[in-house]
Amino acid sequence: KNQVEQSPQSLIILEGKNCTLQCNYTVSPFSNLRWYKQDTGRGPVSLTIMTFSENTKSNGRYTATLDADTKQSSLHITASQLSDSASYICVVTDSWGKLQFGAGTQVVVTP
Amino acid sequence: EAGVTQSPTHLIKTRGQQATLRCSPISGHTSVYWYQQALGLGLQFLLWYDEGEERNRGNFPPRFSGRQFPNYSSELNVNALELEDSALYLCASSFGGRYTGELFFGEGSRLTVL
Secondary structure, eight states: OOSEEEEOSEEEEETTOOEEEEEEEOOSSEEEEEEEEEOTTSOOEEEEEEETTOOEEEETTEEEEEETTTTEEEEEEOSOOGGGOEEEEEEEEETTSOEEEOOOEEEEEEO | OOOOEEEOSEEEEOTTOOEEEEEEOOTTOOEEEEEEEOTTSOOEEEEEEETTEEEEEOSOOTTEEEEEOTTSOEEEEEOSOOGGGOEEEEEEEEOOSSOOOOOEEOOOEEEEEO
16 A cells, blocks of 8 residues: 555646645655656656644745644645646655655646 | 756667666765656656665566666666556656655656567
């Protein structure tokens, strides 16, 4: 069973609307959690990274939250743009440096 | 500063052949990771090299192998290619050791096996 589960698998939103992606993990002991954005056929690019003590972190219109007690994270996209169409990947690192990748959420922003 | 560079960008091989993919990490990074991403699927961990040593290996057969050179660049070799090896192969680098900071990814090498 994957130690990092993302939901939904995909979603379609209208340009200008907000959306929230979820990431639940069982990785332990926890070190950090990152969200990456991957455009089709390109390498992933880091959006945010959070450690145990951080609850929220923003990067422009992207805001990530982390609840280390419930082992849940979310990525909120505000006022979506067409360029936000991509796969969003949650990556959790344990204290030994091992990374676990979620399968990603495919976001499609339509005009 | 140059990012992670991968070569070749595209590679077409036939079943049974061997493929070699190359990766140059960001200057100062000692860890290199290899991932396979089949079309429409998530990233699957292949190999992790740090300071020239293989640190971890994903659930892939032995025909997937690699190495890291003294300058921290890395090579991924895939022997006896099969059709299902067709995928985007991504390399990432980071500062090494037990602290795994942010991963920086290259643009990938697209391998097509006919």
